[in-house]
Structures are given as structure tokens and as C-alpha cells.
Amino acid sequence: MTQKKLHPSVLKFKEFVKSNPKIIKEVRDGKATWQELYEDWYLLGEEDQRWDVIGTEKSTDTEPNKESKGDWMANIMGMVKKMDPNQMQTHINNLSQALGAIQGVISQFQGGNSAPGSSKPPEGPKHPFGFRKD
Numbered sequence: 001m002t003q004k005k006l007h008p009s010v011l012k013f014k015e016f017v018k019s020n021p022k023i024i025k026e027v028r029d030g031k032a033t034w035q036e037l038y039e040d041w042y043l044l045g046e047e048d049q050r051w052d053v054i055g056t057e058k059s060t061d062t063e064p065n066k067e068s069k070g071d072w073m074a075n076i077m078g079m080v081k082k083m084d085p086n087q088m089q090t091h092i093n094n095l096s097q098a099l100g101a102i103q104g105v106i107s108q109f110q111g112g113n114s115a116p117g118s119s120k121p122p123e124g125p126k127h128p129f130g131f132r133k134d
Contacts, residue, residue, distance in 0.1 A: 013038050016046055022054050 006014075017023050017037075026032050040050055 009042060010038075013041050016041060020051060020054070023051075026054055 023037060027034055027037065040048070044050060
């Protein structure tokens with residue numbers, strides 16, 4: 001398999017990114033895209049203040065992350081306390097009915113019973129009495 005030769009400016013940008021790993025974190029966090037960073041690097045150069053700002057954000061970001069890792073369980077417990085049990089029961093019942101309807105449709109396509117082990121009694125004639133109008 002042949003590799004494409006990259007443009008020299010792209011190779012220089014890759015070297016710049018390797019020397020500044022905080023840029024990778026910015027992309028992974030969704031704060032910027034590679035295209036945006038490349039364009040900024042190409043237009044502004046390596047000595048621009050933008051790259052220094054990324055470095056300072058990295059150092060100030062470490063403290064809130066430690067707190068947020070410890071607080072996620074407290075946040076979940078707070079949400080559980082705020083839940084209305086009657087509303088949750090209603091949602092669970094609706095979900096159960098929807099799943100039952102989906103199972104019914106699937107069983108119709110398969111031609112089998114709606115659930116294994118539950119057999120319907122044989123159906124009799126539609127009209128048990130054979131009365132006819134005169």
C-alpha cells in the first residue's frame with residue numbers, strides 16, 4: 001500500500017503538534033477541529049499568542065476535573081432524589097406496552113405465538129349458532 005506524500009507545511013504542522021500535546025487535548029475535548037488549528041497555525045505562525053493561551057487553559061483545567069470526578073456520584077444521587085416515582089412508573093408502563101406491541105408485530109411476521117410457552121386456546125367458529133335471516 002502506498003502512502004501519499006504530505007505537503008511540507010502539513011509535515012511542519014504535525015511536528016508543531018507533537019511538540020505541543022496540549023493542542024491534541026483541545027481537539028479531543030471538542031474545543032477546536034484540526035482544520036481550524038491548522039489554518040490558525042498557517043496564518044498566525046508558531047509564535048502567536050493563541051498557542052500560549054492553550055497552554056494556560058490546560059493548567060487551570062486540572063483543578064475542576066478533580067472536583068467533577070468526585071461529584072458525579074453526588075449529581076446522580078441528587079437526580080434520583082428529584083425523580084417522581086409515579087411519573088417513572090408511567091414511563092416504564094409505556095415502555096413495556098411499546099415493547100409488547102413490537103413483539104406482537106414481530107411474532108405476526110414470524111407466524112408464531114406472541115410469547116414462548118403461552119398458547120392460545122383454539123378458536124371456535126365465528127358464530128356458534130347458525131341462525132340465518134329469512
